[in-house]
Amino acid sequence: MKHIMAEVEALIMSGHGLTVQDLMKLSGRNRNEILETLDQIEEEYSHENHGVELKNVAGKYSFFTKAEYFDLVSKIRKKSVSDITNSQMQVLAIIAYNQPLTLKEIEKFRGSACTNQVKELISMGLIRRKRDKAKKGNPYFYVTTENFLKALGISDLSDLKEEVVENTEIPENVRRDVPQES
Amino acid sequence: MKHIMAEVEALIMSGHGLTVQDLMKLSGRNRNEILETLDQIEEEYSHENHGVELKNVAGKYSFFTKAEYFDLVSKIRKKSVSDITNSQMQVLAIIAYNQPLTLKEIEKFRGSACTNQVKELISMGLIRRKRDKAKKGNPYFYVTTENFLKALGISDLSDLKEEVVENTEIPENVRRDVPQES
């Protein structure tokens, strides 16, 4: 088992984001072996004697320096920071949680106009619009992009949703009654 | 002591070869602390459950994948320098000889488009782009990397530069035309 750990570590550290599939193909191991190994590596690097950690971002595994060493690492590395305003963040959250949504639906959620925020978020590459040709009137829908997952450092949207529902502290039996947004 | 380990690990993993001096300056730790930490990290990564190791190459500390995983890791390095095509080499030579150059300037030299060659050369690590904020329009410039020199078997260009500067026969105004490596 130890050798798999070393193999997967070497692969991820020298690759630029590898999926479980990539790792299976490269190492010739099966899915369970890879998943188990990823867990072990994640566990190992979560210890405080490590300054880097394993993350699944948009389905791809990479190592990142831990946020607590940001000040230190930023002395040698630069990151371009794009500031997101509160209102943009709100619109982004509405789309993230309920996508796909039309502009009208977003505005209904928020209770006010948000054309500007939507435009800005598109130009930041965090959301994009798509057209649903099947629907009447060919309306535009807004959805989050892969860049959104990358900006948040999460593997997929379910990460976000699960945690949110857990945090709202609603008992299991009630939660099931909540109307599910598609 | 654990935190120093994490600090040094984060720094070395995100840097491109750091000296003990660099590490002292960046972390604010003294020489002994750094040396001891480097020993600990080296020890830790020498275990067989790790696929990478800490190495001191010419006084600079970097992590490398272990030799035994070379074959595995080389499967993901699709872009090998030895696969360089003639047209890529042409573009490389133009950049090497006239750097820094914008994409437009490279294309002017060559008389045809070379976006693809430039991209491939970047992915091979032979050139990189940098931005000149002082210039109008913030254009990207392309320059060769240290990897390029390594691939050529010329470890660095500094001997060339030194010879130019040392030679007093060269007038000031010519010296200023010497392209500076960053």
Next chain:
Amino acid sequence: MDINFHSGNFEGSFDLLLFLVKKHKMNPLELRISEITDEFVEYVEGMDKVDIETTSDFILMASTLMEIKSRMILNPSREVIEKQEEIAKQLYEYSLLKETTEKVENLYDLHMKEFDISIVPSFSREINDSLPSVFMKIINTVKQEMNLRKRVYRITKDLYSFSKKIEMVKSLILKSKRMRIRDIIETSDDKLEAVVTFVTILELLRLNFILIDSEETVVINEAYHG
């Protein structure tokens, strides 16, 4: 509990409602309006009535709550229960949204502080991963040659463009028909020009202008030149 809230403390009436629901450890979906209406009204009365637009939202909510509360006490009809459920559902959606916004913000801020890393493959083999061996060989020859002559290396930025170099090398080869690669490269003044010269040779090979005779010699391609 301090009730001197300014309207700025809550972005909207749902914020205040959610605050009270949480304070009473109530589940948003099992909202019991009668239990929190008085408090809600108290807060709204304590507000600065400066921002009419914001406060009107609170006042509207307060009156809705009061209406539901009184009707619940007097006559808990199906209609009024549905009204309460409607507010409960909206409140739940609002709390999800608030939670999501916070979560997105936190994740974004956190990941902003993380740098991706990438490790160089095993360094001993790395050196083998280089330009074609013939290139290496020639560059090394040039290096030795130049060290020997201790030339003055002056890098002039615009001395040679690639096309000029091609013409130079072409005429050189045309003259002698057959040349050692090393001799062609040696016409260069410095390392970087040597690179350009070598690439020129490769380009002429690609164009079939010349052919490789042995590993170190090129000849004019007679077929090409008719």
